[in-house]
Every structure is written in structure tokens, then in C-alpha cells.
Amino acid sequence: MQFLQQMINGITIGAFYSLVALGYTMVYGVLKLINFAHGDLFMWGAYVGLTGLNIVLALVGQTTPWAILPAIIIVMATVALAGVVVERVAYRPLRNAGRLAPVISALGVAFILQSLARNIFGASYKTYPNGVALAGGTSLGGARVSVMQIVVLAVSFLLMGVLYLFVQRTRIGTAMRAVSLDHDTSRLMGIDVNRIIGIVFLIGPGLGGVAGMIVALYYGSFDFTLGWVFGLKAFIAAIMGGIGNIPGAMLGGMILGIIETLGSGYLSPQWKDVIAYVILILILIFRPTGLLGERVAEKL
Amino acid sequence: MESLRTRLQKVNPLWWQVGLIVLAILLPLPMGDYYRSVLWRTGLYIMLGLSLNIILGYAGLFQLGHAAFYALGAYTCALLNIHFNVPILLTYPASVLVAGLFGYLLTRPILHLRGDYLCIVTIAFGEVVRLVLVNNLFGITGGANGLSSIDRPVLFGMVLRAPIYHYYLMLFFLVITIFAVQRLEHSRLGRAWMYVREDEVAAEAMGIDTTRVKLLAFVLGSGWAGLAGALYAGRITVISPDQSKFLESVIMFCIVVLGGTGSIPGVFVGTLGMVTLPEMSRPLKAWRDAWLGFAMVTMMILRPEGLIPSRRVALEIRGEKEKALPTPSTTDQAPVSGA
Numbered sequence: 001m002q003f004l005q006q007m008i009n010g011i012t013i014g015a016f017y018s019l020v021a022l023g024y025t026m027v028y029g030v031l032k033l034i035n036f037a038h039g040d041l042f043m044w045g046a047y048v049g050l051t052g053l054n055i056v057l058a059l060v061g062q063t064t065p066w067a068i069l070p071a072i073i074i075v076m077a078t079v080a081l082a083g084v085v086v087e088r089v090a091y092r093p094l095r096n097a098g099r100l101a102p103v104i105s106a107l108g109v110a111f112i113l114q115s116l117a118r119n120i121f122g123a124s125y126k127t128y129p130n131g132v133a134l135a136g137g138t139s140l141g142g143a144r145v146s147v148m149q150i151v152v153l154a155v156s157f158l159l160m161g162v163l164y165l166f167v168q169r170t171r172i173g174t175a176m177r178a179v180s181l182d183h184d185t186s187r188l189m190g191i192d193v194n195r196i197i198g199i200v201f202l203i204g205p206g207l208g209g210v211a212g213m214i215v216a217l218y219y220g221s222f223d224f225t226l227g228w229v230f231g232l233k234a235f236i237a238a239i240m241g242g243i244g245n246i247p248g249a250m251l252g253g254m255i256l257g258i259i260e261t262l263g264s265g266y267l268s269p270q271w272k273d274v275i276a277y278v279i280l281i282l283i284l285i286f287r288p289t290g291l292l293g294e295r296v297a298e299k300l
Numbered sequence: 301m302e303s304l305r306t307r308l309q310k311v312n313p314l315w316w317q318v319g320l321i322v323l324a325i326l327l328p329l330p331m332g333d334y335y336r337s338v339l340w341r342t343g344l345y346i347m348l349g350l351s352l353n354i355i356l357g358y359a360g361l362f363q364l365g366h367a368a369f370y371a372l373g374a375y376t377c378a379l380l381n382i383h384f385n386v387p388i389l390l391t392y393p394a395s396v397l398v399a400g401l402f403g404y405l406l407t408r409p410i411l412h413l414r415g416d417y418l419c420i421v422t423i424a425f426g427e428v429v430r431l432v433l434v435n436n437l438f439g440i441t442g443g444a445n446g447l448s449s450i451d452r453p454v455l456f457g458m459v460l461r462a463p464i465y466h467y468y469l470m471l472f473f474l475v476i477t478i479f480a481v482q483r484l485e486h487s488r489l490g491r492a493w494m495y496v497r498e499d500e501v502a503a504e505a506m507g508i509d510t511t512r513v514k515l516l517a518f519v520l521g522s523g524w525a526g527l528a529g530a531l532y533a534g535r536i537t538v539i540s541p542d543q544s545k546f547l548e549s550v551i552m553f554c555i556v557v558l559g560g561t562g563s564i565p566g567v568f569v570g571t572l573g574m575v576t577l578p579e580m581s582r583p584l585k586a587w588r589d590a591w592l593g594f595a596m597v598t599m600m601i602l603r604p605e606g607l608i609p610s611r612r613v614a615l616e617i618r619g620e621k622e623k624a625l626p627t628p629s630t631t632d633q634a635p636v637s638g639a
Contacts, residue, residue: 108596115590
């Protein structure tokens, strides 16, 4: 039952990729910008989560998995706020500056966030306190499913489902879709474009931050480079599903997670990153619109 | 009454160049070995910046994986030297050829991509090259530790060991590079690159074979980066996959974009800000990434065309918004047309 086991592990990792990919895809949708800073906001989620968790545990006075819930809320609020600040400071002044300038600015923000994390928290690996991550597990058709995996999947699917309904059913969601089609026309229809973009930068980094904390909990330890690799992978997932397409990002994340796990299980673990990058290159060469992409690869 | 500035501008540019070369020759003489090494490193990154400038500055192709070719050049040099005992100086042409060849093979399939898509693919290529080197493909790349005990270059029976010799070796190749790049910029090919950068569709309509022109930019730029890699291998004698790190690519990218896209003096200024300055001040070194990031964000907001842009790029970036040219460039222009 090795295959089933690999699938379960793959879907878990895929759920992480999906959560992070949503941030990329939503920002690309409204701004046509590859938000390179997203991966590092995600990494900050892991650090803020650790700090928040320690504070909560100190306040409660005992180690309990329930401390995760207030910590998640702290992470969501902090990282979402950071996302909005990044947009205000580094992207909004460049709204009309062509395509290259915002991309470079985003790379710059990524470097600042990474350097801050390294200088504040140190370059060594950090671990989450013991007894917080849920232990135990159950077996399913011969494969082992840990409680953590069930929690991860439940939280991820819940967040993705809520987001999907939000974008499809609410007025703000409709406005978001309108802004991603055309800023000027949306403005003519009475949509406050800046407000919508602000909301996107609340939701995307908020989800990314939570993903960062869950990833760190799931793996147990992390360092300041977490954002770079995970961010790039999640970006690959977003491209795979068709960038700008929200269900596409979820699907892309799952597929990438599964391919990667199968690849490292049956081929060799040290080549799994290469597999992901090669998939990215192949997709961009042969189908730059992604699997569910409705967008045509645009001109610069 | 001519101002000093206009009189200086009337001096034959050849004298400026000769003066700069003499200055570059004399500069390291009063310095200690540490600062000579800093100078050498500055030269190395100027060379890398100039090579990327062909791709990014002239042809406008967003290459964010340039360090891969730098690493390939270094590995070619090291492998030929270690396994076949080829003298270092003779490996330089091979490094150029191998890096150029990989430039051809890797970029041929992705030439149709534009803008940020190209950016992403080149990042992926850079990472793939690094991971292949780390994973020790065919067992010859030495894995994460890289290759060591590479010979030093030998010139007329003299082993080049002291930093000053390497500085002069670098300077020799740098002068050739600058001469070649300048000639390229004003050649038919150079004009074609700029045309492609400014409007690819119109360039194609004017009969420019855009695929060939873009491919040439990648091959030439990558090959040159390969030469820089070989120079690095001969000086440091230890190389590792870290040379293909994303950070290296970003440093090169910043040198070109922040210094002034498409401009040779811009590459000099960019290297001073991105490499020399952090190298010389310790506190800045710990915060170098933050400094890079800060420079990128503020430059994009305040001066997106870079510190010393080529006039054409400045027009292209600023032109749509501001009707009037920035005043310095109009005064620059007046005496030239008057002379």
C-alpha cells in the first residue's frame, strides 16, 4: 500500500501549496504582478506563529494543542496587516509604472523580509514546542494517516471552500473578479479599486501566513529560507492551474504535491525539487495558460 | 564663455578611456591585499553585469538565472583542469563555449515567453542547474562541496598567486569586454536588440529576425558570464554550487537595473553599490540582503530608469508620463549638436 501512503502524503503537501498558491494567484488576478514577497510573508507566518504560540502557552501556563487556535488568529491578523503595508509602500506607487518595476520592487520586499527574519530570529533552525502538534494517527486501507494530516487537510479545505464561496457569492468577491478583468471599467461601475486590492492583500497573505504556521507545525522545524523554496513551488502550482484562476491554484497545488511525493518516493528524494522546476518549465513552454487557465499569455 | 563642463565634453572620448585605464592600472598599487581583492571582485561583477546587460539591458529579456552560466563556466574550467590537466588560461575559451552552448540550449525553447513569464522560467533554470550540481550528476561535480584544488593560472612560466596579478588579469579581460560591448551596442545587431526591446512586433515587421537576435543576446551574454566564472575558478581555486544561487542572479540583475539599464557606466555604478560597498563595510554585509531589497524598492519608486541610464531607456521608461525630458540630458545634448 505504498502508493496509497504516497498519495496521502502528497495531498497533504499539496494542500500547503494550494494555500500559498492562492495568494499568488489572487494578487496576479488583480494586479498582474508576481508577488515575490508572498513566499516570505508565508515564512513570517511561521515565525509569528511560533512567537504567538509561546505567548499563548505562557499565558495559559500549560501545553495544550488548543493554543494553536488563538495563535492562528494572531498569525492571520499580523501577516495580513503586513501584506497590506507591503502593498501600500512598495506596489501602490508603481501601479502605472509598467510591468518590470513592480516585479523588481516585489523581489526587493522579499529580500528585506528575509533579511529581517534572519537578523531578528537568527539563522538557525527553529522548532515548535513539543506537545502542541497533535500526535497519533489511524490507518486507512493499510496506509497511515496522522492526526496532523487530517487537521491540515480539514483546515486547508475549509479555508479554500470559504474563499471560493466568498469570491463567487459575495459582493466584494464579485468586485474582485471585476477588478481582475479591468481596473478602469470597474471604477466606472462604482467599484473602489484600491479598496478591493487592499482586501486581496489582506486575504492572500492572511492565508499564506496560516499556511506558514501549519507547515512549520507539520514539519516541526524551519528556518528563514522556508519562504523561498515553498514560495517558488506554490508559484509553480499557481501557474500549473492557470494563474489568476482560484480553483486552478487549488488543483495545481494538489497535483504538484502528488507528483513531487510520487517522484521522491519512486525515483529519488533529492531530485524532487528538480522535478517541480522541470514541470514549471514544460508548462510554460507548452501551455503557459495552465490547466484551467482562461487567460492568454499576455504581451509585456 | 565655455563652462568647464562643455570644454570637458569636447575632449576626444579616446583620452577619457585611456585615462580611465591608466587610473585602473595605478589604483591597486598603494593598496593592501584585502582591497586589491575587493577591487578584483568589483571587476568580476562588472564583467558579469556587462554580460547580463547584453541580455537584459540591450535586448530587454528578463534573465533572472544568469548565475547558472557563471557557475557553468567555473565548472567547465575546474573540470578540464582537474581531470585533463589543461592549464587554466587555456580553459577560458572552453568555458566561454560551454556556457554559450548551454545558453543556446536552455533558452532556445523559451524565447517566445515575455516579461514575467520569462523571469520565472529563468529562475527555474538557475535552480535546476544549482540542484544538478548539488546532486552530483554523473558523479563529477563534487556535490554540495563543489570542486577544490584547481590550479592557478600560469603566464609565461609565472604562477599567478598574488591578488594583484589576478586584478590585472581581470582588468585585461574587462577592457576587452568593455571594448567589445561598446562595439556591439552600436552595431547593427545592437540596434536590432534595442528595437526588439522597445517593440518586438514592430521590429519583426521591419524584417528583424527576432528569434535569432534574441538567441544571439542570450548566447553572447551567457558565454561572457562563463568567462567570468572561469576567472573566478582560477582566482579562488574552490568552487561550489552556491555560485548558481538565486541571490547571485539577483545581484547581477540589480547591478544592471539599478545602475541603469543598457548603460555601461551604469553597470559600474551598480557594482559599486551592490558589491563593493557591502564588501567593504561589515555591518552592511550582515544586512546586505535588506540593503539590496531596500535599494530595489526605493529605486523603482523614485528612479525606475536606474542611476545612470542610457538616454534611450530613460526616454522609454519616463517618456510616456513626462513630456519634458529631464533637464540634465537636454544640456548634455546641446553642445554635442552645436559642435
